[in-house]
Amino acid sequence: MSPQFVDFDGDGHLDIVAGTFSGSPHLALGGKEGFAQPTQILDGGGQRIVLNQFWNYETKEWDSTQRSDAAAGLPEGHGTSAIAFDWDADGDLDLLIGDYKSGRIFRRVNEGKPGAPRFAGINLPVLIGEEPLAIPGRIETLRPVDWDADGRIDLVCGSVEAKNPRSVPAGVYWVRNAGERGAPRFEAPRALITAVAELRPPPALPFGGFYPDAFDVDGDGDLDLVVGAKGHWDEPARELTETERARKAQIERDLEELEGTIETSLETLDQGLQRLGEDSEEAKALVETHQAQFRPLFERQTKLREEQDGLTFGRKEGYFVWLFERQ
């Protein structure tokens, strides 16, 4: 979920556009008093904007549709990232949607006017020549930015590794726009940052799931990258004291017992929901009761795992944000 600040409705206040894992882009309108909660961005026909796969809120299951495909027989996509970008320089914002199942990007034309968007019902693939543009891996983030300061808006994209084959690495890629205003012509992706596969001593280095933004952080006139990603490192081993060894063993016992309690509680909740029906008022009350019971259990689990983490060595991973200053 990568937020983008943009004046979507042309009222002079910044709004927030973001793709979500449900498969549809969302919008939190901003105003003088602040932001509203997000709502889905719909197309001109009042339908959800999706590639193919989407979370069906009514059936509470994953679903799929081909209603927005530009042609028959296309690979299924799952649009989890989105940005608003005036592709055709007509003064209103079109949508670009990134595919989490592949490296493809799609465009939804805004057929309305500034402040009154009306998005087309068809996803047009972004092409390089006659072929679909494909970022290595699967897309997580799209950023419209003039990376090479040539006056044309390029794309900087973050990806996660491909599922098949997993050898396609994650990274941050620059897709240069060599076209004209209102008629982008994109070139093959160029890697700006790729995953650091090898394990090294701390601090962590990024190896997966790249979420970049391009910004002149150091004020030197060029764009740097701020990147959220999964990082890993090799924590050097040290000899534990006798007290630490005893504590580590106790934590493992406590976690096993705690996680057993959590699992039993979840099973009880699940059985209750099936008996009551998930949408009933009784079910909602049951969920609230269990949430109140779960919260201290999960908090204790987090604390124990953090303490355990300090007593273990070797490969570790976590999520971080890095600054890559451009030279």
Place this chain on the structure above:
Amino acid sequence: MPTQLFLSILTTFCGSSVATTSAQETPATAGERTPVPVARFAPPVLLLAGDEPMGKRRLYPSPVLQDMNGDGRADVVLGDLWGRITVAPRLAGEGAPRFGKDEPLLTRDGEPIDFANW
């Protein structure tokens, strides 16, 4: 850890691979005679929000730079897997960028903004 020592350790272990990846020029695209150079970067630096690594305890942190408090400095706005958004304000001062503790971005009704991503 002092900043210079921190950066020198990063350079020793990270500088070569990051710089090499970024410094390679790509082949010329059709119609262009001059290769387009790809950027070079200094070794990556972990950002902090207050005293904690930024993104810690978040899943899939997604940063965007935006001046949220109108002080002329871009803050780090961070989305995550759950769809919650926080703001780590850029602190004043010269030198390496520093950010304050991140706080939830609220709606106009005072509730944490929630994209319900997952």
